[in-house]
Amino acid sequence: MSINKDLVAASSTALVLAILAEGDSYGYAILKRVRELSGGALEWTDGMLYPVLHRLERSGLIESRWARAESGRRRKYYRVTDAGREQLADERRQWRAVDKTLGKIWS
């Protein structure tokens, strides 16, 4: 099963914020976590994650810093801000509502 593109795009904000709320992370690890969580159903083209991260950063929901990874390469780490946590709570309410509505009709 694969999930349609619009739905993937719509859920991206909530998903990225939720993953970053677990702890600071970087692009590749975030994608890996998305795959783990969705069991491969949510398939993102890798590169498309970055514009999403940059959009969230621009609107102040997350912030970034460059640091050295263990491999010695420079890596950009992201962290969720207070505004991001608020947004996440809001997203959660909305997705719960959608989920509940659909659940009622299909159960």
Next chain:
Amino acid sequence: MDKTRTDNPTVGQLEKQIEAWRAHLRKSQTITSQDAAELEDHLREQIAALGADGLSDDEAFLVAVKRMGAIDALTREFAREHSERLWKQLMLSGDEEDGSSESAAAAWSRKMWVALGLAVAAAVAIKIPSLFGIPFDAEPAGAFYPRNISFFALPFIAAYFAWDRPLPRSGRLGLAAVFAVAAVVVNAFPFAFSPKGEPGHTFILTMLHLPIALWMGVGFAYVGGRWWGSDRRMDFIRFTGELFIYYVLIALGGAVLMALSVGIFEAIGIKMEPYLQNWIVPCGAVGAAVIATWLVEAKQSVIENMAPVLTRIFTPLFAVLLIAFIVTMAMTGRAIDVKREVLILFDLLLAVVFGLLLYSASARDSIAPPGLMDWIQLTLVGTALVVDALALWAIGSRIFEFGFSPNRVAALGENIVLLVNLGGSAILYAGFIRGRVAFSRLCDWQKFYLYVLAAWAAVVALLFPLVFGFA
């Protein structure tokens, strides 16, 4: 890994492949070197993970690149997110689908010809009134040319954008209606002139403010009619600053050209001045405005290097000037002596500070963390606030003493409008430097303020004459 790099030839091969991939990525101007570094880190991590699963470097590279997504799609996605970088590209009109270089070149030359055509049309239009007996140098009562100063260049710039974006039909009609109504109203106003033919205060105020109000009409065409919630408004602010720079450059070049031509024709005993005054200056001035518009669009990367440098030079200088002014006032205990010219001077100073602030906000990378330049900006805003408050005090006491006049009320209003903006900017800037507020909030504030400015300019231009009896 570093140890194997030297012994293993395939690792060198891999480095070359990654190098080529990165070079290809960097060709798009919407992906900065930072973004490329971020994506490269991702690619390397992916290759390492696939390698650990038993794939060869070659295979791992291919799979990783494939997973990253086609570079075209990637750059398009980056461009959509970072529309301010898209600005750098020649093709602004958004038809991303046909990216072939041939059609880009064709579009480029088509734009050039349209711009040239509109420039010639503007130059012709400014001479049409003289066919009806309104010569440019001999000014009859009624001051036809200053009165219509808004309508010689602005409609042609708006027309260029209405064609280029393109603006939907309803937008075009609305815009044309706004210009037409403004033209009719301004020409119907019975402005008072002194017996010597000098215009009154409201006339001058209208001449100064109507172009500002109508400039928002140009902005409407610039954003293709998508005025609300559009990020293009920030681009329009930047466009305004860059148009100004280009126009000044062209005007300087034109002045040199004219001074030389006057000189060499003088040498053979021919007076050039009448032709200059009647033909070259007016036609050149309006034509150059249209050409400058096109140049800003077409030669974006040229000015993009120059304009931020100019703001970086002048922001600290203006901050120093304002600080010196405040300190001098405090030490000597002198107050601002409010004469008419002084009021205008202060308004002008604050408008320039406001322009610097606006432009540097529009040209700044909104993701970059706060730096020294932001501190200087905050200093500039803070000192401008103090000077604005002092000027406001002076104008207020002047009104209290001598009563209302159109000039004083306009100066007062302008000061309040700028004071509110600078106050809001100072709060947001301070919040941004302390890391509490995203920079985009500051941009939103300035974008919103465009409406306030336009509304105020329209009020001064169109309501003041009525309120003050065209004095």
